[in-house]
Amino acid sequence: QSALTQPASVSGSPGQSITISCTGTSSDVGSYNLVSWYQQHPGKAPKLMIYEVSKRPSGVSNRFSGSKSGNTASLTISGLQAEDEADYYCCSYAGRVFGGGTKLTVL
Amino acid sequence: QLQLQESGPGLVKPSETLSLTCTVSGGSISSSSYYWGWIRQPPGKGLEWIGSIYYSGSTYYNPSLKSRVTISVDTSKNQFSLKLSSVTAADTAVYYCARLVVPATHDYWGQGTLVTVSS
Numbered sequence: 001q002s003a004l005t006q007p008a009s010v011s012g013s014p015g016q017s018i019t020i021s022c023t024g025t026s027s028d029v030g031s032y033n034l035v036s037w038y039q040q041h042p043g044k045a046p047k048l049m050i051y052e053v054s055k056r057p058s059g060v061s062n063r064f065s066g067s068k069s070g071n072t073a074s075l076t077i078s079g080l081q082a083e084d085e086a087d088y089y090c091c092s093y094a095g096r097v098f099g100g101g102t103k104l105t106v107l
Numbered sequence: 108q109l110q111l112q113e114s115g116p117g118l119v120k121p122s123e124t125l126s127l128t129c130t131v132s133g134g135s136i137s138s139s140s141y142y143w144g145w146i147r148q149p150p151g152k153g154l155e156w157i158g159s160i161y162y163s164g165s166t167y168y169n170p171s172l173k174s175r176v177t178i179s180v181d182t183s184k185n186q187f188s189l190k191l192s193s194v195t196a197a198d199t200a201v202y203y204c205a206r207l208v209v210p211a212t213h214d215y216w217g218q219g220t221l222v223t224v225s226s
Contacts, residue, residue: 034211045203045219046154051212089154095211096169101153
């Protein structure tokens, strides 16, 4: 199973919205609604932000949302804040395959 | 509040076996709703799933590591463990343990432990 494909970096200004894509295949992302997204700040453990494509765990801001179309899942962050600057990883295939990660820079 | 804590040597010699333990507190490792897994992250790189185990002992391993990985569980101690044999410098990474909510969500993570492979 190959790693999922994410852009290496995205950036946006405070208040703007950004979207991070996660492309897999019909065997992983496209098969089930089981994509999750993780936020990781430097030196910290990953934090679950979205699960099962579009569900938010308790305590996660509603500025974070997820969606999926075909073999590509997306994470959208609206109203960007400085604290959103971090690395973001998608995950699929029953939690066994991660994306390469996307570094979000808040300008 | 569920907590996971990794423990084990921070330095392992090449060709030897890396051994880590994850202690779960604030919840039972024997719940039927969860798997328990290991994930690693080489310095400056992305996350890589190593494998997962059910409280019954059923395991799933990353095919690329399968020949060198053993994950076991000790329900009496509420712990699960990772052994990775024949390590090389490429196995240097921060190793995380995590809870996997069936079927597919890692919701709780340990803080991670850096393991360096060096002579």
